[in-house]
Amino acid sequence: MKKVLGISFGRKMANCDIMVKHALMECEKAGCEVQFIRADELNVSNCTGCIACVIGMVTGRGKGYCVRHDDFDILDGAVMQSDAVILACPTYETSVTGRFKTICDRIGPSHDITFRKAAYEEGLAAGKPADQLPDPRAFKKRSAALIAVGGAMTENWIALTLPMMYEFTFPMGIDVIDAVEYWGAMATENVLGSPEMMERMAKVGRNIVASINAETEEERLAWRGDEEGVCPVCHTRLLQVSHDKNTVDCVVCGSHGTLNLVDGKIEVSFTQEEQDRSRLRWIGKLEHSTEIKTQAAPSGSIKNLKELKAPYVNYAAKPFTSEE
Secondary structure, eight states: OOEEEEEEOSOTTSHHHHHHHHHHHHHHHTTOEEEEEEGGGSOOOOOOOOOHHHHHHHHTSOOSOOSOOSTHHHHHHHHHHOSEEEEEEEOBTTBOOHHHHHHHHHHTGGGOHHHHHHHHHHHHHTTOOGGGSOOGGGGSOOEEEEEEEOOOSSGGGGTTHHHHHHHHHTTTTOEEEEEEEEOOGGGSSSGGGOHHHHHHHHHHHHHHHHHHTOSSHHHHHOOOSSOOOSOTTTOOOOEEEOTTSSEEEETTTOOEEEEEEETTEEEEEOOHHHHHTSTTSHHHHHHHHHHHHHHSOOTTSSTTHHHHHHHHHTOOOOOOOOOO
């Protein structure tokens, strides 16, 4: 039985909860086993940037787990069991919530499949027992749907939310096959007052079922969103103008493209090579992990670092004393 995990980053029984649950109900109708998690009910601490997760995998001493053990382990266990994930996040200050970013930071490099795959294969070759290797479920092919919710009546006030939500999926190589932006939500007390959006959530559920039950990889990966977007890989519309002022980068994928005006409309072309090096795909992810492995300066490379840090160790700027 296929397993679909729904995660809401919103308030209890508010829009995100309802939307995820409605999509899960559709999956359940199709015979899937479903699980629902409210992220705000989890006690997940911040990533400290200790990079012990990566160092452990690179040196062959770790399995890619965070050294902090809190409710993140609950979320991690559910994701590892799942065949698909449905995520919904409200928009706080034009982007994702702090809890969403905290969880993404904890997923980060510890779950990067290029690091985990290398550690797993090297460990197998060295004859290590299974309990000392990264969880092989990390390599399972998974599908995802992303739902960005915002109250603003102007769409660009939630423009950063959906692109940021890819941070949850790309370390593990989870393939996003559908995405929805629900803006103008404040015009309705609850999404239950919007039959059109509720039907769209039912479609999210059906799209997830179609993806995880697909007989071919091409069909599993087929984009099922309502809009094609600009980028052919992530289907988002968020572009960054390059320093040369002539080309652009997809902010989500990192792929480099060429912008043109055709019949008065903006078109962006990405070569197949650039699409393949998207950070959502293996080649692009491997490029980044190789970069870290080969170019990160090792500890001790600055011999007098302790002396250089000395002026900053006890420096403490005092609180302001007046309103002058």
